[in-house]
Amino acid sequence: MTERLTTTSYAVLAQVAVHPWSTYELAQQRVRYFxxxxxxxxxxxxxxxxxxxxxxxxxxxxxxxxKRARTVYSITDKGREALRKWLATPVSPFAMDFEAMIRLFVxxxxxxxxxxxxxxxxxxxxxxxxRFSGQIKQEFLEGRAVTQDQxxxxxxxxxxxxxxxxxVEAWAERTLAEIESWDDLSPDGKNERALEKIRGLPVTPESxxxxxxxxxxxxxxxxxxxxx
Amino acid sequence: MTERLTTTSYAVLAQVAVHPWSTYELAQQRVRYFxxxxxxxxxxxxxxxxxxxxxxxxxxxxxxxxKRARTVYSITDKGREALRKWLATPVSPFAMDFEAMIRLFVxxxxxxxxxxxxxxxxxxxxxxxxRFSGQIKQEFLEGRAVTQDQxxxxxxxxxxxxxxxxxVEAWAERTLAEIESWDDLSPDGKNERALEKIRGLPVTPESxxxxxxxxxxxxxxxxxxxxx
DNA sequence: GGGCTATACTCCAATTTAGAGCAAAATATG
DNA sequence: CATATTTTGCTCTAAATTGGAGTATAGCCC
Numbered sequence: 001m002t003e004r005l006t007t008t009s010y011a012v013l014a015q016v017a018v019h020p021w022s023t024y025e026l027a028q029q030r031v032r033y034f035x036x037x038x039x040x041x042x043x044x045x046x047x048x049x050x051x052x053x054x055x056x057x058x059x060x061x062x063x064x065x066x067k068r069a070r071t072v073y074s075i076t077d078k079g080r081e082a083l084r085k086w087l088a089t090p091v092s093p094f095a096m097d098f099e100a101m102i103r104l105f106v107x108x109x110x111x112x113x114x115x116x117x118x119x120x121x122x123x124x125x126x127x128x129x130x131r132f133s134g135q136i137k138q139e140f141l142e143g144r145a146v147t148q149d150q151x152x153x154x155x156x157x158x159x160x161x162x163x164x165x166x167x168v169e170a171w172a173e174r175t176l177a178e179i180e181s182w183d184d185l186s187p188d189g190k191n192e193r194a195l196e197k198i199r200g201l202p203v204t205p206e207s208x209x210x211x212x213x214x215x216x217x218x219x220x221x222x223x224x225x226x227x228x
Numbered sequence: 229m230t231e232r233l234t235t236t237s238y239a240v241l242a243q244v245a246v247h248p249w250s251t252y253e254l255a256q257q258r259v260r261y262f263x264x265x266x267x268x269x270x271x272x273x274x275x276x277x278x279x280x281x282x283x284x285x286x287x288x289x290x291x292x293x294x295k296r297a298r299t300v301y302s303i304t305d306k307g308r309e310a311l312r313k314w315l316a317t318p319v320s321p322f323a324m325d326f327e328a329m330i331r332l333f334v335x336x337x338x339x340x341x342x343x344x345x346x347x348x349x350x351x352x353x354x355x356x357x358x359r360f361s362g363q364i365k366q367e368f369l370e371g372r373a374v375t376q377d378q379x380x381x382x383x384x385x386x387x388x389x390x391x392x393x394x395x396v397e398a399w400a401e402r403t404l405a406e407i408e409s410w411d412d413l414s415p416d417g418k419n420e421r422a423l424e425k426i427r428g429l430p431v432t433p434e435s436x437x438x439x440x441x442x443x444x445x446x447x448x449x450x451x452x453x454x455x456x
Numbered sequence: 457g458g459g460c461t462a463t464a465c466t467c468c469a470a471t472t473t474a475g476a477g478c479a480a481a482a483t484a485t486g
Numbered sequence: 487c488a489t490a491t492t493t494t495g496c497t498c499t500a501a502a503t504t505g506g507a508g509t510a511t512a513g514c515c516c
Contacts, residue, residue, distance in 0.1 A: 007327050014334045024495045037329040041473045068480050070495060080337060087338030091328050091346050093353045098322045099235050101265040101385055103315060106242045109308060110315030118319050125321045134431040141427060152418035155425045156403050157329055162429045167395045175384050190380035197383045199369060201390045203362040252464050269504050296511045298464055
């Protein structure tokens with residue numbers, strides 16, 4: 001048990017800051033909070049609350065439902081202080097896990113149907129998450145969200161998700177349309193059209209340098225706060 | 229050393245399928261290929277090529293530069309076959325690590341300057357990656373990309389990235405504008421406006437059910453191919 | 457010939473993950 | 487009302503993964 005706080009620690013602290021939770025609820029309700037921005041194993045949450053509580057950043061109270069015990073955690077002043085300090089440090093850059101891209105890359109090895117199925121999955125996932133976002137939106141509009149008093153902040157996050165998901169959905173849609181218009185997955189006669197497509201993609205023109213340097217963003221630590 | 233192939237295995241196979249690479253190049257050039265869709269530790273790549281090679285999916289040839297040995301890997305037919313089989317299985321859903329969202333969530337604990345700095349980082353990261361995407365775009369337009377013969381597929385991926393990055397950049401931009409227009413980070417009088425903002429967010433209307441079920445997308449395995 | 461950086465890895469401790477287990481409570485089913 | 491199933495509320499562990507330290511040669515530049 002190290003004393004080092006990771007982003008996962010702060011995610012748990014942030015969620016508990018909303019109001020007290022039992023560990024089980026905390027693990028379940030992550031969906032509503034940070035499942036989509038900081039997905040971690042369930043067992044990691046159970047481990048984390050213990051750690052944070054032993055460090056005095058959370059306070060655990062044992063409760064009983066019949067014979068079965070459960071622990072309800074609340075954030076302490078020290079915990080809030082830790083969050084405050086964290087806010088002054090640099091953020092780690094965003095990253096994705098997007099397996100479908102790797103499949104697209106090697107798509108010509110497989111069949112047209114296979115890559116279409118993959119893209120339909122992506123589109124389906126985006127739509128499902130959009131439906132979920134729609135529920136969150138409704139909760140706020142109807143004034144029944146748990147963090148109703150924080151709409152002014154939450155709105156910014158909801159905006160992000162809906163934009164992201166709409167973008168993914170739209171991309172999957174137009175990519176499906178493109179691929180469905182093909183006879184097969186061979187390159188025959190498709191590259192000309194593709195170059196036109198690429199030419200049209202909007203990259204802010206300023207400084208398309210030739211230095212093939214990987215973006216510096218990648219040099220800041222990605223997960224924990226390990227220092228060099 | 230298990231025999232199980234993970235998405236990381238397929239990412240390496242996919243990259244080697246382009247042309248033979250030395251392990252070092254492979255690890256370095258991941259930026260160009262799957263760094264942004266499947267970011268993994270460098271040491272994982274070194275481990276993976278050995279594993280794949282012991283399984284006969286890659287073939288390693290020792291070369292010498294003076295006294296120093298290096299291994300150049302090429303994909304085997306068996307390796308291509310593995311990729312082909314993989315394409316028939318279901319994709320794992322996309323996921324993000326986006327620490328800035330957690331910070332936004334607890335932003336009122338900190339200062340306005342802090343959350344502004346965080347959002348500027350996000351915008352900066354997006355811009356940097358956009359610049360990198362711009363270089364890729366240029367490579368294709370000038371016909372000097374390594375996978376020039378695959379533009380018709382690559383264009384679809386480049387489209388995705390540029391859309392994603394522009395979306396992130398635009399979101400960061402408008403969120404910064406919003407926050408900069410505030411006097412402070414207190415909720416005072418901001419929630420009305422926020423509700424209007426939320427109301428305007430485009431969620432496809434079909435079926436905004438009230439069942440607060442977490443999207444099924446999350447139930448498919450995220451990383452490896454573990455079966456239930 | 458000294459210093460620096462790039463190449464080319466290996467190794468390892470510390471985390472982190474996915475999932476198996478276990479037990480009690482609540483709910484459904486016959 | 488007896489029994490089966492599901493949900494709650496966790497703990498434990500093997501296996502995988504990570505970030506970094508370490509080692510060593512090569513090739514430049516001054």
